[in-house]
Amino acid sequence: MSGSPLSRVRVVTAALVLPLLLTTAACAAAGGDPAADAGPPRPGGTLRLGISSNPDCVDPQQYGTNAALNVGRQLVDSLTDQDPKTGEIKPWLARKWDVNADSTAFTFQLREGVTFSDGAPLDAAAVKANFDGIKALGAKAQLASGYLAAYQASTVLDPHTVRVEFGAPSAQFLQASSTMSLGLLSPAAYRKTPDQRCQGDGLIGSGPFVFRSFRQNQEIVLAKRAGYTWGSSLFRHQGEAYLDQIDYKIVPEPGVRTGGLASGQLDAITDVQPVDEPQFAANGFTEPVRPNPGVVFNLHANTTRGVLTDEKVRQAVVKGINRPEVTSTVLTGNYRPATSILGSATPLHADLSAQLAYDPNGASALLEGAGWQPGPDGIRTKGGQRLTATVQFSPVFNQNRSVLELVQQQLRKIGFDLRIDQRTTAETVQAQQSGDYDYIWYNVTRADPDILRGIFSTKASNRSKLPAGNPLDAALDDQASTVDAAKRRPAVELTQKLIVEHGYAVPVFELTQVLAVGPQAHAVDFEASSRLQLFDTWVSGA
Structure with missing residues (x-):
């Protein structure tokens, strides 16, 4: 589940479309050796793919959710x-x-x-x-x-x-x-309305698959485009796609998705939860994994609100979070501690691991130097004001609350009270647009560092509420002026350093796409933004 909670749809909890098994014991029944040679790719067959949320709109030009783009990539x-x-x-x-x-x-x-x-x-x-x-x-x-x-x-x-x-x-x-x-x-x-295209009416691309049907909260069906011969230079083969059909089954409940794959009712599933990963480590299953490029999950500060107007406080929060503990305790080894505001898969990512090292002593020294003294309950105070801020989040990634609760515990050790406020996605969008937040929690997927300009520039959304003409603005403009990576790199690296140094946002961990693929499906792959590319996918026994 990638993309900003400010742009993703809520998880739909509709009635299940399959009598899928809830038990995990069925994994053993799948059998098979993931290293076994399945032979050369063969055309034909249907990929039954379990996805975690309903794409309210399947037009890739309109919606930015993973659920929508994993469909749209195959059409255009x-x-x-x-x-x-x-x-x-x-x-x-x-x-x-x-x-x-x-x-x-x-x-x-x-x-x-x-x-x-x-x-x-x-x-x-x-x-x-x-x-x-x-x-x-x-x-x-x-x-x-x-x-x-x-x-x-x-x-x-x-x-x-x-x-x-x-x-x-x-x-x-x-x-x-x-x-x-x-x-x-x-x-x-474009002779159709945007709403019509959202439901697939007039959604006509040149891609290797064509739209067939969309039943809300149930399934989306695509079919092979006959005569397709203009695939990307990065595709593994040329000509038509191998699959005759892709059947996206919309299954919001993680346990039901895993049960469906384990029992053979699905060929692959998206959004495998950390607790379910061990089920698919063997028994003929594979787990394609790719970290998301773009902005990592972070606490993004409104620098005009409350205690976060104090730069020393924001810097102390950066030092007070133990990122490796977050990934090892709440997540799994497939998830990486943040090493910058940009994920490591993003072009021109700068490794700021040293600046993001866990340093509770350094955090305490910053706070004490700024006049924040421990209170009777361990939370620091200054002039009668408690050292507290609220983070707003929506549960677009299942582990968000667990991650934030651990971060909350870590920050209490330095005397900072992080209050957690769960909102709907719509409420989070509204708060972000109005500026009514202390911290907001989100990530945004894009395989280009310019994603930072749209979020931090005072000429764009300016989520940190910075004044115009600040040094970060200049660096963001500089990196936008050339496609030459060598010339662009210094400005991109400077933007990342400024964001971390001033605590405009507090990087925590990189979101990772974790799939589970059964023994009958092959070459279920990611493109550069960690969305699905299914042109080279094929199924055994077709």
Whole structure:
């Protein structure tokens, strides 16, 4: 479960769609050796995939939840693709591209012969229709609107060449062009309303699968696109997808998902909970794992509220959290302690492990130096004010409360009272937009460091409520001005250091995607933003 709690839908607790087994003992019945050679990939068959929440909308240009994007990735192609291992941008629908000196204009030369599933050509005019259409969605485009924030226009230079122009430096757009949020739909799709597209009506892409049906809170069905021959340069094979069909079963209850996989009623499941991981360590099962790039789970401070106006207090909180204890006690070895505000899988991540080391003595010294003295109950006070702040969170990741309760215990040891306030996702969104919070708890997935600009810049959401013209603003603008990684790196590293040094946000742990895959399913894989890529997936016995 990735993505910000400010952009993710609530977990649906609808009636179960399968008579799945709740017992975990069925794991042993699965049998098999995960190392056994299943032979070469073979076409055909259906992948039965258990997912943890209902995607209220399946249009990838609109919704930013994992549930939506794990579907949308299979329906739409992108101009580029991103190597999950290196972060490098690779060709897909665009054979090549040029970027001007200040990263305000991107010119793409498109592959020829690509069509949408309604037969319309995927040409420069279609690209223009998409970016104009996404821009018109405004806030409905939860992720894409940020990617196109400074978008001005697309110009068709010839049938297979398009120039995309921005009103300000936008180096992040090259990576954004690889995401499913900017995946391309047929121009005919824009004759449908956004709400119609959310339910799959008119959701016509050029991808390796086509939309078949969506039953809310039950299942989504996709079918193979016949004649598909324009896969990404990163795909393991070319031509059509192997699977005939993908059947997403919506199963919110973790125990029911694990039981369904163990009993053979599902071929793979998403969002395996830490307590359930040991079930799938053997017996023919595999556990694909990938940490999420982007902003890690963190306590994000409103620097204009209460005790958090004191920088020494914010710095003490950074030192007062034992991150390895969080991952080893509440989570599992698949989860990593945060080493920066950006996850380690994010391009240009800076290792700030030393600055994030557990140092309760250092935290206490900072607080005492700032005049915060221990009170009778162990919580520090200053001038009659208690050292306390509230963190608001929504349970979009099942372990959020357990993590925060442990952090609460750790901070009490330095005399800081962290109060925990669980809200619905809608309430958390409202609080974030109004600035009515001390700390907010969230993560955001994106395989580009520019995600920090959208959150911390005073020209964007400015969740820390910083004054304009601060040094962080300048660093965020600098990193947005060039696609050259070598030139960009110093500014990106500086942004991470400033955020940690000033305690604008307190990184805690990296979210990880943990799947469980049964012995009949193969090559269930992740793309660069840790969403599912199922083009190369196949099933035995098809």
